[in-house]
Amino acid sequence: MKTFNFPLALxxxxxxxRRASGTLALIILGTSASDALASCEYNxxxxxxSGFVASVRVTNDTAGSVNSWQVQWQYSGDNRIVHxxxxxxxxxxxxxxxxAAWNGSLQPGQTAEFGFQGTASGPAEVPQVTGLLCxxxxxxxxxxxxxxxxxxxxxxxxxxxxxxxxxxxxxxxxxxGxxxxxGxxxGASAENLYSLAPFPIGVAxxxxxxxxxxxxxxxxxxxxxxxxxxxTAGNIMKMSYLHPSENTYDFANADQMVNWAxxxxxxxxxxxxxxxxxxxxxxxxxxxxxxxxxxxxDHVTTIADHFAGSVDSWDVVNEAIDENQSSxxxxxxxxxxxxxxxxxxxxxxxxxxxxNADLYYNDYDTEGGNSNKLNCLLQIVDGLQxxxxxxDGVGFxxxxxxxxxxxxxxxxxxxxxVDRGLKVKITELDVPVNNPYASTPFPQYTSYTTEVAALQKxxxxxxxEAYLDxxxxxxxxxxxxxxxxxxxxxxxxxxxxxGVDDWPLLFSxxxxxxxxEKAAFDGVAEAxxxx
Ligand code: 9MR
Numbered sequence: 001m002k003t004f005n006f007p008l009a010l011x012x013x014x015x016x017x018r019r020a021s022g023t024l025a026l027i028i029l030g031t032s033a034s035d036a037l038a039s040c041e042y043n044x045x046x047x048x049x050s051g052f053v054a055s056v057r058v059t060n061d062t063a064g065s066v067n068s069w070q071v072q073w074q075y076s077g078d079n080r081i082v083h084x085x086x087x088x089x090x091x092x093x094x095x096x097x098x099x100a101a102w103n104g105s106l107q108p109g110q111t112a113e114f115g116f117q118g119t120a121s122g123p124a125e126v127p128q129v130t131g132l133l134c135x136x137x138x139x140x141x142x143x144x145x146x147x148x149x150x151x152x153x154x155x156x157x158x159x160x161x162x163x164x165x166x167x168x169x170x171x172x173x174x175x176x177g178x179x180x181x182x183g184x185x186x187g188a189s190a191e192n193l194y195s196l197a198p199f200p201i202g203v204a205x206x207x208x209x210x211x212x213x214x215x216x217x218x219x220x221x222x223x224x225x226x227x228x229x230x231x232t233a234g235n236i237m238k239m240s241y242l243h244p245s246e247n248t249y250d251f252a253n254a255d256q257m258v259n260w261a262x263x264x265x266x267x268x269x270x271x272x273x274x275x276x277x278x279x280x281x282x283x284x285x286x287x288x289x290x291x292x293x294x295x296x297x298d299h300v301t302t303i304a305d306h307f308a309g310s311v312d313s314w315d316v317v318n319e320a321i322d323e324n325q326s327s328x329x330x331x332x333x334x335x336x337x338x339x340x341x342x343x344x345x346x347x348x349x350x351x352x353x354x355x356n357a358d359l360y361y362n363d364y365d366t367e368g369g370n371s372n373k374l375n376c377l378l379q380i381v382d383g384l385q386x387x388x389x390x391x392d393g394v395g396f397x398x399x400x401x402x403x404x405x406x407x408x409x410x411x412x413x414x415x416x417x418v419d420r421g422l423k424v425k426i427t428e429l430d431v432p433v434n435n436p437y438a439s440t441p442f443p444q445y446t447s448y449t450t451e452v453a454a455l456q457k458x459x460x461x462x463x464x465e466a467y468l469d470x471x472x473x474x475x476x477x478x479x480x481x482x483x484x485x486x487x488x489x490x491x492x493x494x495x496x497x498x499g500v501d502d503w504p505l506l507f508s509x510x511x512x513x514x515x516x517e518k519a520a521f522d523g524v525a526e527a528x529x530x531x
Contacts, residue, residue, distance in 0.1 A: 040131060044124045051082075058114075064108065065106065071133070076127070078120060081117070196525060200229050218513075220484060230480065237271055239275060249306070269312060270303075270315065272362065273299065286333060314360065320335075350390075359390060360427070363396075364398075368412050399429075402459055407465075410467075422475065430505060461524065485507045
């Protein structure tokens with residue numbers, strides 16, 4: 001367990017190095033192939049011989065809006081789907097996928113994406129996808145082989161499709177991504193945001209085979225290298241991605257991201273060894289019949305060991321709390337199969353495999369507005385500390401609202417962790433401008449005006465000020481925003497937002513950049529500068 005922040009001098013030298021190396025990395029990694037725009041794309045995201053993860057993107061290329069969609073495909077070989085998400089899939093080869101309740105409505109140019117995990121006895125197949133929106137179907141996944149290098153060939157073919165899909169995404173999210181000039185930066189700006197803080201300033205990224213991977217968009221790399229000192233994988237270091245079958249770990253995509261970060265002198269916050277959320281738990285784990293705790297220990301140990309020396313810190317366990325249970329524990333697969341002890345065991349396994357990484361418990365709604373959840377957090381943290389578990393800190397996700405919770409509630413929550421001698425890390429910050437739970441009708445704002453930009457700037461600024469005021473320098477684990485560019489935010493797809501634009505992040509601009517610093521960016525910079 002690391003008990004202090006890495007020395008300031010070391011951090012400074014990392015930052016100087018990253019400035020010197022950024023241009024070179026862009027030349028090497030900034031190219032991306034471009035395919036013709038297709039209205040239904042089948043992409044192989046990962047292929048390990050006996051199984052695969054694939055996704056289909058359905059784009060409404062018609063001139064009118066649609067309220068629902070349905071697509072079909074059939075494998076000629078033995079590929080079969082065992083697990084799916086973001087659509088309803090029926091049939092057993094042929095398969096039919098219908099929109100989920102929340103992604104059926106597509107305006108012209110808008111895209112929906114769904115995914116699935118399947119079994120195979122050889123390279124995953126790329127079938128033709130047909131349906132009314134499919135123009136007879138098209139595919140963009142490359143052929144793959146069952147060796148581990150096949151994942152990289154599949155991922156590079158998906159990156160070319162993601163660069164083609166970015167043009168469709170650019171039209172679908174144009175209003176999100178490009179704010180009016182009133183929202184762009186006009187206050188205290190920063191040449192390099194990270195240089196204003198002697199602690200990590202992070203950003204979550206899509207990487208590997210994901211759509212709009214930062215490795216396929218040169219301008220994303222430019223903005224990330226210019227302003228951030230730490231990356232979190234928005235998805236590709238989660239359980240099902242790294243550990244797709246019991247005896248298979250797939251590190252290729254994550255390693256590619258980590259290598260880029262290292263080349264640019266940027267650190268990595270690992271996310272996450274254990275998370276209950278639906279398809280993030282690999283299907284093989286859900287039906288595992290052996291010693292569940294031993295299996296989980298092995299999962300954590302293998303991943304922590306692989307990344308040891310490359311990560312600054314880990315979200316060891318994510319979202320294990322359910323404040324509506326008297327025990328405070330979420331009734332997850334892990335809790336059911338291994339009891340509450342799975343949390344402590346995960347920290348112990350991670351610490352044994354990588355004693356230098358900071359180890360965090362990470363959750364949402366713990367930043368003060370939900371006092372029952374905060375109380376559960378403190379109860380669990382106290383228990384871990386009493387048992388001598390090697391926990392270094394608490395990650396506050398902070399997917400907050402523009403007006404909730406209050407910064408004084410946040411201060412109370414941060415202080416409670418500081419009082420326990422633990423680090424505080426803001427791990428997933430975003431500030432949407434509309435609050436679906438507010439008493440005023442939702443959405444409150446349908447365009448990003450000067451007024452909205454100022455409101456959001458003030459909110460970002462006050463959050464960073466609260467962090468700096470309450471958390472002493474030796475306990476600051478850093479601040480990470482959950483995405484770079486407004487149009488890529490997860491919130492656009494989140495059901496409670498009903499597809500409305502929320503402009504939640506620090507950068508606007510065209511889909512593929514150059515990205516523009518918003519007033520919100522200035523708010524963060526001003527707080528870090530103490531202005
Ligand atoms: O941003 C992530 C989104 O792309 C994924 O679809 C989703 C499900 O895996 O996870 C999102 O990230 C979540 C993070 O891992 C944990 N805290 C909540 C984040 C937003 O849902």
